Amino acid sequence: MCSSNTSWKCIDCLDIRPTLYDALIDGQAKELRWFCKSCDASAMQYSEKLDEIMKALQLLTTKSECIEAALVDKADKTVLDSVSDKLAGVEKSVDKLTQCNVELKEELTKSVEGIEHSDAKLGDSFQCKIEEKVGSLETTVAKQEDIKRRKNNVVFHGLQEPEGADADSRYAADNDRIMELFHEMGCDDVSVDSIIRLGKKPGDEQAKTRPLLLRMALKEQDKILRRSKNLRMKYATESNRLFIHQDLTPNQRESRRRLVAELKQRQNNGENNLMIANGRIVQRKNRNAAEEPGP
Numbered sequence: 666m667c668s669s670n671t672s673w674k675c676i677d678c679l680d681i682r683p684t685l686y687d688a689l690i691d692g693q694a695k696e697l698r699w700f701c702k703s704c705d706a707s708a709m710q711y712s713e714k715l716d717e718i719m720k721a722l723q724l725l726t727t728k729s730e731c732i733e734a735a736l737v738d739k740a741d742k743t744v745l746d747s748v749s750d751k752l753a754g755v756e757k758s759v760d761k762l763t764q765c766n767v768e769l770k771e772e773l774t775k776s777v778e779g780i781e782h783s784d785a786k787l788g789d790s791f792q793c794k795i796e797e798k799v800g801s802l803e804t805t806v807a808k809q810e811d812i813k814r815r816k817n818n819v820v821f822h823g824l825q826e827p828e829g830a831d832a833d834s835r836y837a838a839d840n841d842r843i844m845e846l847f848h849e850m851g852c853d854d855v856s857v858d859s860i861i862r863l864g865k866k867p868g869d870e871q872a873k874t875r876p877l878l879l880r881m882a883l884k885e886q887d888k889i890l891r892r893s894k895n896l897r898m899k900y901a902t903e904s905n906r907l908f909i910h911q912d913l914t915p916n917q918r919e920s921r922r923r924l925v926a927e928l929k930q931r932q933n934n935g936e937n938n939l940m941i942a943n944g945r946i947v948q949r950k951n952r953n954a955a956e957e958p959g960p
Contacts, residue, residue, distance in 0.1 A: 811914050818912030819889050821846075821877040826862070836860060839877060850892040856882040878912060886911055920944065 824846075827838030839860050847855055858880040866875070881889075893909040913921060924941050931939060931946070938949040 808914060808916065812917070815912040815914065817881045817884055817886055819879050819881070819886055819909055820863070820912050821879065821907070821909050823874060823907040824877050826866075826874055835862075843877075843879065846896060847889075850889065850896055852885070852889055852892060855885050855889065858882050 821843070824839075824842065827835045827842075829835035829838055839862070840857070843857065843860060847853060861878045861880075863876045863878055867873070890909060890911060896907065896909070921941070924944070924946060928939055928941060928946050939946055940949045941947075
């Protein structure tokens with residue numbers, strides 16, 4: 666039977682063997698179609714048109730693929746441009762951060778150098794202050810040691826120098842004279858370690874008498890100074906007044922010199938009963954007034 670117009674043809678007319686026909690109707694070739702001559706011609710025309718349609722479809726498919734590829738390329742370029750712009754922005758930010766980092770590093774370096782310089786100056790200043798303090802303490806200690814070393818010494822002024830030919834004889838004469846004075850003062854028990862004339866021996870006999878330094882074995886300076894008052898008054902009429910005082914350091918002598926000058930100035934201004942005691946000028950006590958009974 667024709668698949669197009671349902672007309673029938675016998676297998677003999679179509680020259681189809683029985684075995685082939687049986688195979689066709691058994692369903693083994695259900696997808697096959699048979700056309701009569703008139704329908705076959707029409708089917709061929711449609712087949713040619715179908716080929717043209719298939720070619721057209723293929724062409725459309727190809728163009729569609731080209732358009733799709735172009736769209737993809739365009740999309741990729743847009744994304745790439747966007748990414749490139751963002752990357753450029755990131756690079757600018759990185760450059761800016763790098764510059765900021767360099768500037769910050771320079772500022773930190775300057776700050777550290779400033780701190781180090783300040784620390785160095787502070788360290789030098791602190792070191793100088795320490796050295797000054799140490800030097801001051803050492804000077805104070807040296808002064809105190811000098812005062813302590815002189816604690817057992819007294820100095821005689823106005824004691825006539827002997828006229829011995831050599832130093833030993835002069836020393837012996839000074840020693841004898843000191844022993845006589847100690848006897849007059851009631852200080853026979855005082856032991857003297859050494860006797861020294863201070864300064865260079867003058868060549869002129871009319872020159873000022875050199876002071877005599879006594880170093881004693883024990884701390885008996887106060888005893889000698891207390892009992893030297895009567896001795897000073899006894900020899901007050903001599904050309905060389907005899908007086909005794911403690912052995913002072915250079916600083917103590919300078920302080921006493923200023924006090925003596927001030928004392929004389931105040932006495933010239935009319936102040937009376939002044940004396941130097943314990944490193945200052947004080948009013949001398951009036952013993953008669955102190956002993957006078959009250960009302």
